[in-house]
Amino acid sequence: MDRIAHPGLRAKEMSAEDAAALIRPGHNVGMSGFTGAAYPKAVPVALAKQIGAAHAAGQDFRIGVWTGASTAPELDGELALVDGVDLRMPYQSDPETRKRINEGSMNYCDIHLSHVAPTVWQGFFGRLDTAVVEVAGIDEHGDLIPASSVGNNKTWLDIADQVILEVNEWHSLELLGMHDIYYGTELPPNRVPIPMTHPADRIGQTTLRVDPEKVVAVVRTNAPDRNSTLKPVDDISKQIAGHFLEFLEHQVKVGRIPKNLLPLQSGVGNIANAVLAGLDSGPFRNIYAYTEVIQDGMVDLLDSGTVAKASATAFSLSPPAAERMNERAAEYREKIILRPQEISNHPEVIRRLGVIACNGMVEADIYGNVNSTHVMGTRIMNGIGGSGDFARNSLISCFVSPSTAKGGDISVIVPMASHVDHTEHDVSAIATEWGLADLRGLSPKKRAKKIIDTCAHPDFRPALHEYFEWAQKVSKAQHTPHDLSKALGWHQRFLDEGTMHS
Structure with a gap:
């Protein structure tokens, strides 16, 4: 026609x-x-x-x-x-x-x-x-x-x-x-x-x-979509995914969520695909997704039957997966629903469905505030996207990242986030390759200890503990103790010397 x-x-x-x-x-x-x-x-x-x-x-x-x-x-x-x-x-x-x-x-x-x-x-x-x-x-x-x-x-x-x-x-x-x-x-x-x-x-x-x-x-x-081919899932991504999936299993075990979970949202990237790949070998079946984009890993889960149906606003598929989608579109349209983003990201719907969200971050501070957009506080990367829609309104909101960047010169866990997109009030959990910190029900100082001991890279933990202890000594207020003269010192050191290591 x-x-x-x-x-x-x-x-x-x-x-x-x-x-x-x-x-x-x-x-x-x-x-x-x-x-x-x-x-x-x-x-x-x-x-x-x-x-x-x-x-x-x-x-x-x-x-x-x-x-x-x-x-x-x-x-x-x-x-x-x-x-x-x-x-x-x-x-x-x-x-x-x-x-x-x-x-x-x-x-x-x-x-x-x-x-x-x-x-x-x-x-x-x-x-x-x-x-x-x-x-x-x-x-x-x-x-x-x-x-x-x-x-x-x-x-x-x-x-x-x-x-x-x-x-x-x-x-x-x-x-x-x-x-x-x-x-x-x-x-x-x-x-x-x-x-x-x-x-x-x-x-x-x-x-x-x-x-x-x-x-x-x-x-x-007559031209194909252009999405980047996904990198092979590395060991760090697998470790982060493992911590997140273990966390979900525990939530099922204690009766907080059903055996087939609640609708899943995952951000774009390697870690998200690692999480999806881990789901296929885990105990969960008949899962539903309510997310923004459908990546290769989600298509694999639909093929295996682990995910029953997925709702999103777009595909974000590698060239081979995009060709597969075109060839089998009649089959996939029974399993996939694409909606306007004002619906896929609608706060009311996200809250009603009890979505479990997993998104990436640039950095998190010891109290659980997350920066997902700016490098060193002023340089924009991509933007907040839909992470805020899901972080604020999901039943569970987890942020994930490797614990270091730039070959180990940057700690993703810092004393104070240099820019905040997601306040501590909207962050249920933080995960790196070292572990997942469930922050729900914890006061700020307890969150700090949990994040440092669970998520920070061991090379940076002593300095983070040192800052936290110092802040408690010098801060006149003890609810969220900070030394403002030192709180962003790690970022300044990186800008001056090319490393956060002292």
Whole structure:
């Protein structure tokens, strides 16, 4: 079948260059994409060339770029290289984009992923001039067959003044039926409860709606998603995963969670995949996932039957796994539900379902405050993403990381976090390769002892104990004792000397 089955929209087919020319300087552009899944492949590249040409001619041409989350070099990278972005939000992982944010030439707004849609609807980022959305196809009614991510596409299509569609023939049309697009969200005071009580509930429709009159261009493409191939799971990741899985087994044993656990959320990365791999050899079966992204490890669990169904907003698959997903899309759509991120990350739903969350971190301090975004307090890495949505609202919220970085020169456990994304109130447990510290029910000073003795690298434990004991001596308040003159001294030492070791 023709991927563009609607005659009126087929008549608007044009080249990526002609479509990009419809985006003007100063436009805010809502792009599809969540991780390297279903981001537009052609229009951003063509737009970057036009911006570069404008700059070469002495003309100012920059745009606002809004997405679901991170994208890929053809979008974030190309636009950053020509200094074409004024404001980027809400999450990014591109090296060129990160470089410009940290040098101050690109504005960046890092917000919770569940907050993006309502914040945009309220107009805080201004008008959305253009939406550029990749889809798998357009049916005869003009409805859009979503591709490998949903993200904020529903919102972009609803509110943009004009819409450019990329129809990517690389995606399988068998994806139709996998998605669950809910159109019942409202702003206060008209907000109503999200009608979900189980991760596998379907509450919406399988296609995206768009006003055909707003569509100004349709571009055909045929190009794969670009996600990084996952690194082989290393020993440290396996050790961290082992501690987390042992913790879950204990929670079942003492009766806090059922034998098939509660819905699982896992962040992106090697440790998350190690945890998922460990689940396949563990005692748990008939597990459900309520998460943001589906990685290779989750697909393996669906294949083995360990996970019954998984709900997310996007795939984040290596190239071989992405090809497998395309080839077996009809089979996987019975096991996978892809939703808008305002639903996949909705605080009310996360709390109601009792999600068990596992996310990565940059560092944690001895009292349990977690930094997941900034290196040495000021240099942004990627952004908070959805970790805050899940940390604040999950039944159990665990943060994981190797205990050191930079070849052992940086301790991930520090006296005071140089930036805080997740306060001690939202952190149930912290795990490194040395162990897992369950922090629930502990006062700050008891948390400190637990974290140092359980999670810190042995090379740094004596210095952490020394700081903690000193802080108790000099602090006038003993609830959370600190010596503010020394609390960030480890970070300053690294900046000055290249190591946190004294």
